[in-house]
Amino acid sequence: MEQDRSNDLGEIIRQGRVTQRLTLSEVSAMSGVSSSHLGRIERGERFPSGSILRRIAAPLGFEENELFTLAGYLSPEPPGIAESHPHYGGGELDPYVARMLAQEPVDVQRAVIGILSILKSIAKSVAKESR
Amino acid sequence: MEQDRSNDLGEIIRQGRVTQRLTLSEVSAMSGVSSSHLGRIERGERFPSGSILRRIAAPLGFEENELFTLAGYLSPEPPGIAESHPHYGGGELDPYVARMLAQEPVDVQRAVIGILSILKSIAKSVAKESR
DNA sequence: ATTGACATTTGCCATTTGGCGAATTATAAT
DNA sequence: ATTATAATTCGCCAAATGGCAAATGTCAAT
Numbered sequence: 249m250e251q252d253r254s255n256d257l258g259e260i261i262r263q264g265r266v267t268q269r270l271t272l273s274e275v276s277a278m279s280g281v282s283s284s285h286l287g288r289i290e291r292g293e294r295f296p297s298g299s300i301l302r303r304i305a306a307p308l309g310f311e312e313n314e315l316f317t318l319a320g321y322l323s324p325e326p327p328g329i330a331e332s333h334p335h336y337g338g339g340e341l342d343p344y345v346a347r348m349l350a351q352e353p354v355d356v357q358r359a360v361i362g363i364l365s366i367l368k369s370i371a372k373s374v375a376k377e378s379r
Numbered sequence: 380m381e382q383d384r385s386n387d388l389g390e391i392i393r394q395g396r397v398t399q400r401l402t403l404s405e406v407s408a409m410s411g412v413s414s415s416h417l418g419r420i421e422r423g424e425r426f427p428s429g430s431i432l433r434r435i436a437a438p439l440g441f442e443e444n445e446l447f448t449l450a451g452y453l454s455p456e457p458p459g460i461a462e463s464h465p466h467y468g469g470g471e472l473d474p475y476v477a478r479m480l481a482q483e484p485v486d487v488q489r490a491v492i493g494i495l496s497i498l499k500s501i502a503k504s505v506a507k508e509s510r
Numbered sequence: 511a512t513t514g515a516c517a518t519t520t521g522c523c524a525t526t527t528g529g530c531g532a533a534t535t536a537t538a539a540t
Numbered sequence: 541a542t543t544a545t546a547a548t549t550c551g552c553c554a555a556a557t558g559g560c561a562a563a564t565g566t567c568a569a570t
Contacts, residue, residue: 271516271517271518272517272518273516273517273518281558281559282558282559282560283517283518283519284518284519284520284558284559284560284561285557285558285559287517287518287519287520288519288520288557288558291519294556294557294558295556295557296557296558297428297429297526297527297556297557297558298428298429298432298447298450298452299451299452300557300558301429301452302452302453302454312453312454313444313453316429316447316452316453319429320430321429321430321432321433321447321452322433322443322444322447323433323443340481340485341477341480341481341488342485342488342489344489344492345480345485345488345489345491345492346472346477348492348495349472349476349480349492349495350471350472352495354455354471354473354476356495357472357473357476358473358475358476360476360491360494360495361394361475361476361479361480363491363494364479364480364483364487364491402546402547402548403547403548404546404547404548412528412529413528413529413530414547414548414549415528415529415530415531415548415549415550416527416528416529418547418548418549418550419527419528419549419550420528422549425526425527425528426526426527427527427528428526428527428528428556428557431527431528
């Protein structure tokens, strides 16, 4: 199953490395990705997964988004559309609820959503059993 | 070698799909990713590569960046220069969370906050006991 | 030329990804 | 209840990923 990688990612990554004056082993040390793998990526024999790409972005002097875009994982963004009043999903978000939740760290916020979806699925199966 | 995926990506993706009212096969048709693979991703048995993630973002109603961030491939952006997120109370309300919650009727939203505060007080007393 | 110290490439292989088709399960419709 | 039909999960497998260790290449200093 071949991937259509419009850009030559390997060359881009090698460029990043040489402009940072780093060796494969150094990048390896900084990123925790084996230098053999890095080498193969640079010469286009391997296509890094997202997590690898992420780990090497900073050492190579790329913004994460930038590198993902160059890799063809992200499509280039038309910069700043200034979406002013986001109308979330299907309905309105109650301002009180929004204010309360915003006090919490984002991972707590997400956990809340996780709990909500669990409760919903429990409710669903309970409803079915008692029928 | 199992990966440490901080967020439960599968659940997030399933949420996206159900809020878009799509079946696995529909998402499959729209994205070109096999429905069996999609199913396994949703229940956390597979971790999608970047290219898969990219193909399913739009059908599931995610911004590409957003989904990559949720997947842990991209680290959450320090709020861009002119980001126009409404700033509730003390902190930021995660857009994904906001969208998910906005799907629910307001009383459910409020109930969620109630549950959260109960959990917090439980956590607090547990912490005190074990000291 | 030879040695030593790094850097890069290769061979090998365990693990993971992702597709296809069959089996199973859920959902309607009669 | 019984089908019909759609949706999801499972079994299997080819291909790809990524690490380790050994091989090879490069270059400066003897």
